[in-house]
Amino acid sequence: MSAPERIPPRSVTPVDLLTEGELTVRGRIREASNAALFCTVGYEGQEASCIYKPIAGERPLWDFPDGTLAEREVAAYAVSEATGWGLVPPTVLRDGPYGEGMCQLWIDVVPGAELLALVDREEPEEGWKAIGFAEVGEGRTALLVHADDERLRRLAVLDAVINNADRKGGHLLPAAEERLYGIDHGVTFNVENKLRTLLWGWAGEALTGEASKVLKGMREALEPDGPLTATLTSLLTRAEIDATRARVGAMLTSGVHPEPSGEWPAIPWPPV
Numbered sequence: 001m002s003a004p005e006r007i008p009p010r011s012v013t014p015v016d017l018l019t020e021g022e023l024t025v026r027g028r029i030r031e032a033s034n035a036a037l038f039c040t041v042g043y044e045g046q047e048a049s050c051i052y053k054p055i056a057g058e059r060p061l062w063d064f065p066d067g068t069l070a071e072r073e074v075a076a077y078a079v080s081e082a083t084g085w086g087l088v089p090p091t092v093l094r095d096g097p098y099g100e101g102m103c104q105l106w107i108d109v110v111p112g113a114e115l116l117a118l119v120d121r122e123e124p125e126e127g128w129k130a131i132g133f134a135e136v137g138e139g140r141t142a143l144l145v146h147a148d149d150e151r152l153r154r155l156a157v158l159d160a161v162i163n164n165a166d167r168k169g170g171h172l173l174p175a176a177e178e179r180l181y182g183i184d185h186g187v188t189f190n191v192e193n194k195l196r197t198l199l200w201g202w203a204g205e206a207l208t209g210e211a212s213k214v215l216k217g218m219r220e221a222l223e224p225d226g227p228l229t230a231t232l233t234s235l236l237t238r239a240e241i242d243a244t245r246a247r248v249g250a251m252l253t254s255g256v257h258p259e260p261s262g263e264w265p266a267i268p269w270p271p272v
Contacts, residue, residue: 129201
């Protein structure tokens with residue numbers, strides 16, 4: 001009699017863990033503007049830390065009346081995955097101790113990565129891109145710069161696609177293996193141009209070949225019967241999806257990184 005075939009254990013992905021795992025609240029992140037809870041999530045012998053933002057703890061925003069901030073965070077993850085760049089931590093919409101909300105994998109930040117700086121110069125040094133001048137007290141100004149880093153450049157493209165209205169320095173998380181993640185995507189996907197970011201260093205410059213290829217793939221995925229449209233339909237309004245498709249098309253037509261429109265403050269405040 002032959003021995004029974006051994007079935008290898010199923011591999012649990014981060015999305016499985018976040019979606020199916022038991023969520024336990026460990027504390028609250030008090031500096032967050034909306035309710036943000038630090039949690040652990042456990043499933044099939046695996047455990048991870050995560051952030052849970054219940055919809056019930058969101059503050060209403062007059063310029064984002066449709067849907068919820070949690071749904072926009074999940075939509076940003078879906079678009080990030082469509083790029084293949086993996087710039088947003090795994091993020092799901094699920095039920096939790098305080099009702100439905102966004103649940104996102106916690107990212108441990110690697111210290112020492114220099115992505116932003118204030119310098120006492122008129123022009124940035126090699127390896128840096130200028131953002132603009134900032135007041136530093138006593139009537140003095142300094143030049144705010146960000147690193148000329150390919151990971152940041154990819155994130156600038158993603159932000160333009162999702163129309164991110166709040167890309168601050170504190171939302172940039174350098175992680176292990178030279179990964180870089182962006183977080184806090186609640187104020188995204190507005191139908192009006194609200195791009196507000198610290199990553200203006202490439203404004204008006206030609207898109208990289210890689211970015212153009214990614215945007216072409218995204219344009220196809222955002223067709224009315226495309227897979228990304230199917231994913232976003234439960235998270236965004238039709239008008240918001242149409243506007244996202246239009247932004248992708250506009251970038252491909254122009255072939256350059258967007259520039260500030262002048263109709264909206266270009267840099268978030270506070271910037272960090």
